[in-house]
Amino acid sequence: MTFDFGSTPDRRNTASQKWEKYAGRDVIPLWVADMDFTSPEVVQQALHARIDHGVMGYTLPPASLVEAVREYLQSRYAWTIEPDWLVWLPGLVTGLNVACRAVGSSGDEVVTATPVYPPFLTAPIHAGRKLVQVPMTADRNRWQWDLDRLEAVAGARARLLLLCSPHNPVGRVFAREELERLVDWCDRRDVVICSDEIHCDLVLDRDRPHIPTATLSAAARDRTITLMAPSKTFNIPGLGCAFAVIAAPGLRRRFRRAMAGIVPSVNLMGYTAAEAAYRHGWAWHAALLDVLRANRDRVHAAVNIMPGLAAWPVEATYLTWIDARPSGIEQPAAFFEKGGVGLSDGAEFGLPGFARLNFGCAPGLLEKALARMAAALGSKAHSRDVRDGVSPPMDR
Numbered sequence: 001m002t003f004d005f006g007s008t009p010d011r012r013n014t015a016s017q018k019w020e021k022y023a024g025r026d027v028i029p030l031w032v033a034d035m036d037f038t039s040p041e042v043v044q045q046a047l048h049a050r051i052d053h054g055v056m057g058y059t060l061p062p063a064s065l066v067e068a069v070r071e072y073l074q075s076r077y078a079w080t081i082e083p084d085w086l087v088w089l090p091g092l093v094t095g096l097n098v099a100c101r102a103v104g105s106s107g108d109e110v111v112t113a114t115p116v117y118p119p120f121l122t123a124p125i126h127a128g129r130k131l132v133q134v135p136m137t138a139d140r141n142r143w144q145w146d147l148d149r150l151e152a153v154a155g156a157r158a159r160l161l162l163l164c165s166p167h168n169p170v171g172r173v174f175a176r177e178e179l180e181r182l183v184d185w186c187d188r189r190d191v192v193i194c195s196d197e198i199h200c201d202l203v204l205d206r207d208r209p210h211i212p213t214a215t216l217s218a219a220a221r222d223r224t225i226t227l228m229a230p231s232k233t234f235n236i237p238g239l240g241c242a243f244a245v246i247a248a249p250g251l252r253r254r255f256r257r258a259m260a261g262i263v264p265s266v267n268l269m270g271y272t273a274a275e276a277a278y279r280h281g282w283a284w285h286a287a288l289l290d291v292l293r294a295n296r297d298r299v300h301a302a303v304n305i306m307p308g309l310a311a312w313p314v315e316a317t318y319l320t321w322i323d324a325r326p327s328g329i330e331q332p333a334a335f336f337e338k339g340g341v342g343l344s345d346g347a348e349f350g351l352p353g354f355a356r357l358n359f360g361c362a363p364g365l366l367e368k369a370l371a372r373m374a375a376a377l378g379s380k381a382h383s384r385d386v387r388d389g390v391s392p393p394m395d396r
């Protein structure tokens with residue numbers, strides 16, 4: 001079967017969050033994490049069939065979907081779960097916020113590693129918890145959790161650790177030993193783990209399998225709230241269907257109690273799309289990964305020859321985390337926006353001087369965006385050259 005990822009529909013005037021931001025401006029949007037590709041044909045067909053039924057009433061999580069998720073976790077991650085471990089959610093951000101409310105009490109600490117997807121930084125605050133940030137280390141071209149720093153900054157009231165695995169924005173797939181060290185620390189300190197694994201099916205490196213945190217050991221299983229969704233994998237984030245996997249009954253009860261009366265159920269289109277995707281979307285997904293690998297490599301090669309920019313290998317996600325500090329550009333997202341490319345600003349992730357580029361788009365559009373970035377840097381270097389009377393740096 002072949003899939004066309006080369007030409008994407010025009011998303012302007014569709015109220016797309018990604019494209020609407022630059023409506024009427026010539027800026028290529030490579031920011032918020034959705035892809036420009038149409039979702040798998042099998043998902044579209046299932047949605048059409050559901051609409052044709054015509055009745056759009058309140059809908060329970062279909063038993064067949066619960067089975068599809070169990071089969072998915074079993075076949076992809078060798079993870080056997082019970083049906084009642086699943087808690088359905090309209091989104092992962094909801095799950096992060098509920099986890100912060102469900103664990104500990106007012107004033108307790110929630111720990112996370114920065115840079116990180118912005119809701120990790122706001123969810124603890126929304127819940128009246130104290131946010132403790134542990135800056136990641138960047139040794140040998142790989143971003144890692146800093147265990148020494150974690151030990152030093154987490155106080156006696158640390159109750160919850162928010163883990164992003166694979167990691168947005170740095171694109172890491174954490175190895176078993178890295179995860180084990182984190183779980184050991186949480187075990188010693190009796191800290192619950194909320195493991196956001198929304199990007200788990202977007203691993204691009206063939207030799208780095210994603211390992212769900214909860215599968216590491218019985219101890220890990222009993223202290224982990226895992227958050228997952230088909231939304232990134234199959235490009236259906238607008239349908240709002242996600243789930244938590246919580247094995248420990250007490251933790252699950254607290255999580256459900258924190259949701260009560262506030263979190264709405266998933267809409268029926270979300271359920272329908274999720275089941276079709278998990279059952280029938282894998283051929284599309286395999287083709288998608290090939291396109292993303294090529295886009296990733298192209299971004300890596302292009303960015304690393306742009307003066308003053310650096311990007312490290314992306315193991316998972318369709319996001320490249322770009323270090324613009326050597327360029328001296330203080331606000332890289334604003335700088336490149338002026339040059340016609342819309343990136344995410346590193347400051348929102350807790351690390352100014354960086355920018356995040358979403359390469360989940362048609363290769364042709366990506367090429368155009370990369371050319372614009374190079375041109376913007378070229379004209380900056382040129383103007384500095386004229387101003388300072390020095391040669392622009394050709395490489396880092």
Ligand SMILES: Cc1ncc(COP(=O)(O)O)c(C=O)c1O
Binds near residue numbers: 091092164168196
């Ligand atoms: C790590 C991570 N978690 C959660 C989300 C968003 O999840 P949702 O749209 O289901 O709230 C994103 C989207 O970019 C993400 O990267």
